[in-house]
Amino acid sequence: MTPPTGGAKPDLSVQIAGIHLKNPILAASGTFGYGIEFEDVVQLEKLGGFVVKGLSREPMTGNPPPRLFETAAGMLNAIGLQNIGARAFLEEKLPLLRQKKDTVLIANVFGFTREDYEQTIEILNEGEGIAAYELNVSCPNTAHGGIVFGSAPLMLEDVVITAKRASRRPLIVKLSPNVTSIAQMAQVAEAGGADAISLVNTFVAMAIDVETRKTRISNVTAGLSGPAIKPIAVRMVHEAANAVKIPVIGMGGISTAADVIEFMLAGATAVQIGTASYWDPCATEKIVDEVERWCIEHRVARLADLVGGVVID
Numbered sequence: 586m587t588p589p590t591g592g593a594k595p596d597l598s599v600q601i602a603g604i605h606l607k608n609p610i611l612a613a614s615g616t617f618g619y620g621i622e623f624e625d626v627v628q629l630e631k632l633g634g635f636v637v638k639g640l641s642r643e644p645m646t647g648n649p650p651p652r653l654f655e656t657a658a659g660m661l662n663a664i665g666l667q668n669i670g671a672r673a674f675l676e677e678k679l680p681l682l683r684q685k686k687d688t689v690l691i692a693n694v695f696g697f698t699r700e701d702y703e704q705t706i707e708i709l710n711e712g713e714g715i716a717a718y719e720l721n722v723s724c725p726n727t728a729h730g731g732i733v734f735g736s737a738p739l740m741l742e743d744v745v746i747t748a749k750r751a752s753r754r755p756l757i758v759k760l761s762p763n764v765t766s767i768a769q770m771a772q773v774a775e776a777g778g779a780d781a782i783s784l785v786n787t788f789v790a791m792a793i794d795v796e797t798r799k800t801r802i803s804n805v806t807a808g809l810s811g812p813a814i815k816p817i818a819v820r821m822v823h824e825a826a827n828a829v830k831i832p833v834i835g836m837g838g839i840s841t842a843a844d845v846i847e848f849m850l851a852g853a854t855a856v857q858i859g860t861a862s863y864w865d866p867c868a869t870e871k872i873v874d875e876v877e878r879w880c881i882e883h884r885v886a887r888l889a890d891l892v893g894g895v896v897i898d
C-alpha cells in the first residue's frame with residue numbers, strides 16, 4: 586500500500602536555538618544517565634538528541650534512599666542531583682560520547698549560587714561536542730535563603746544573564762513549573778538572553794505511607810513526573826509559547842506519539858521524554874518510530890508545520 590504521504594518519508598527535523606535536530610525527540614535530563622549508559626538499549630543516533638544528567642561544579646552524592654516512589658500514573662523522585670561533576674564529565678564521559686557523531690548532546694547545568702552556574706559552564710566550555718547548555722533553575726539559591734532560582738523573576742533574570750555571558754554555546758533555560766505565572770518566567774528567561782526555554786521540570790509533591798506514617802521519600806518532598814502531570818505541562822507549554830518568540834521544548838508525561846503531537850500543537854518545537862524511560866528503557870527510540878508512523882497515517886509531510894497548531898474555537 587502506498588503511504589498517504591506519497592511514499593516519501595515525512596520530514597521530522599526541527600531547529601532549536603540554531604541546532605538542527607533530525608527529529609524533535611530528546612531524552613530528558615536525569616532519566617538517561619550520561620547517554621553512554623543507554624547505548625546498548627537505545628540507538629542513540631535515532632534520537633533527535635539527549636540531555637545528560639544535571640552537572641555541577643563539584644561531584645554530588647545525592648540524597649539517602651528511598652529516593653524514588655511510584656504514584657498513580659507518575660513517579661516521585663528526590664535523587665538530590667547526584668552527579669560526577671563537570672570536570673569528571675569532560676574527562677570520563679565526553680570522550681566516549683564524542684565518538685557518537687550523529688547525535689546532539691545537551692549538557693544540563695545546575696548550581697546553588699550564581700557563581701556555581703558560571704563556573705560549571707566555564708569548565709564545560711572547554712569540552713568539545715556539547716551542542717548547548719540546559720540551565721536547571723529549579724535549585725535553591727543558598728546565597729538568598731534557599732529561594733528557588735526559577736521561582737523569583739529577579740533571581741531568574743540574574744542567573745540567566747550570568748549563564749549567557751559565560752556560555753560559548755546556545756542556552757536553553759529549563760523553567761520550574763512551581764510558579765504562579767509561567768508566562769512571566771518565560772519572558773524573564775527570554776529577556777535574560779535564553780536562546781530557547783524548556784519546560785516542565787517536576788512538580789513539588791509528597792507521599793506518606795499510612796501504615797508506618799513515614800514519608801515515602803527520605804527528603805520528605807520530591808518531584809512528581811510522568812503521565813500524571815501531562816495535562817498541566819501541556820497547559821504551561823501553551824502559555825509559555827504564547828508569551829515568547831524563542832523556541833519551546835516541552836515535556837512532562839510524554840509516553841506516546843500522540844503525546845508528542847499534543848505538545849507540539851500546544852507550541853513546543855521539540856520535546857523531551859523522561860519518566861517513560863524508567864518503564865521502558867527503549868521508550869525514546871520507539872516513540873521516534875511511532876511519530877514517523879503517525880505522520881504517515883495523518884498525511885503530515887513536515888512535522889514542524891504542526892508547532893502551535895492547536896485549534897481554539
Ligand SMILES: Cc1cc2nc3c(=O)[nH]c(=O)nc-3n(C[C@H](O)[C@H](O)[C@H](O)COP(=O)(O)O)c2cc1C
Binds near residue numbers: 616638810839861
Ligand atoms: C529521576 C529523575 C531525575 C531527574 N533529574 C533531573 C536533573 O538532573 N536535571 C533536570 O533539569 N531535570 C531532572 N529531572 C526532570 C526531568 O528531566 C523532566 O523535566 C521531568 O521528569 C518531566 O518529564 P517526564 O514526566 O517525562 O519525566 C529528573 C526527573 C527524574 C524522574
